[in-house]
Amino acid sequence: MTPVGQLPDLSGLRSLLAEWRGHAGYLVEYVGPRAIPLGNNGDELLGRVFLRVLRDLGITLVRRPSDASVLLVRPGGALLDRYQAPALLAGRLAQLPDLPLIIFPHSSWFERDDPATMFAGRRSRTLWISREERSHRHLRDAWGESLARAGVTLELDHDMVVSGNSYVAQALGAVTGRTGVDDGLLLVARLGVEAGRMNEPIDRGTWYRQLAVRGLRRLPHRTLVSIRQRTTRDRQIAANSRMLTKVSSELATSRMSMSPWCFDISDPSLASFDEFARAISGAAAAVTDRLHVAVPAAILGKRTFLVESGYHKAGGVYEHSLRDMEAITFVRRT
Structure with a gap:
């Protein structure tokens, strides 16, 4: 059986994102009413691991998109057509059409709506990384052609709490004692x-x-x-x-x-x-x-x-x- 030390690591992400090492990224958030980011406590943990992984990948966060060379969407499981996140993301991306985009490892399910509509009007490429094979296969088989026309490349890695497992205790904060x-x-x-x-x-x-x-x-x-x-x-x-x-x-x-x-x-x-x-x-x-x-x-x-x-x-x-x-x-x- 697999001990923690042999879980998937960050080598896959490092390979996928090697060209962005040393670059500045701007974080595009799903923001609901009253400018409150969406998500639960599990997403907060995922986000804390994500921020530590960005340092490992050599990507620096900046406060303004004008200072960035790439847009980033944090990892998660919110990209479903029955949730708010796709529409919220589409609205933000429409304001930032010229910067490349990386969607960090996600689970996804678009039963009715074409996910390519999230990228309408964008003039730069998108890398969409799935965190498990089922989502990757779903996007490729059901929506692959329209996503390709929208400039989206689909890749597969692992859930970031899994691949960033060495940072989990640190991300849990004060309770590590x-x-x-x-x-x-x-x-x-x-x-x-x-x-x-x-x-x-x-x-x-x-x-x-x-x-x-x-x-x-x-x-x-x-x-x-x-x-x-x-x-x-x-x-x-x-x-x-x-x-x-x-x-x-x-x-x-x-x-x-x-x-x-x-x-x-x-x-x-x-x-x-x-x-x-x-x-x-x-x-x-x-x-x-x-x-x-x-x-x-x-x-x-x-x-x-x-x-x-x-x-x-x-x-x-x-x-x-x-x-x-x-x-x-x-x-x-x-």
């Missing part, structure tokens, strides 16, 4: 869109519920966290229990206490990044359908079960980058 702490079994089941099958319609609730959700988001963050933890507790416990049932035969839970973190630590409306980091660092083992809970937990040596959820990204990353890693087991949806 918790080595050896045993807070029991960490259960993290998602409650959002990807909790179900991604080919099902998104249930956004009634108009009244949507209005209430928008109102809650305007509250101070700690107030919102407290309300969300209380109002989602029953659903979270039920989701955690269903997920645990899938691995109970392989995990000796009777001899293990439960972690005190009984909510989705990836969701920034339920937990801060520091809480996310402390929960992973202190766990004895983890069962989760959150990819970026499972990956750092396994890298830190925790016995980890990654349960399939949503679209193909978790299974794709496991098959492409993690299947020989001893600490992690992938549990397929039944």
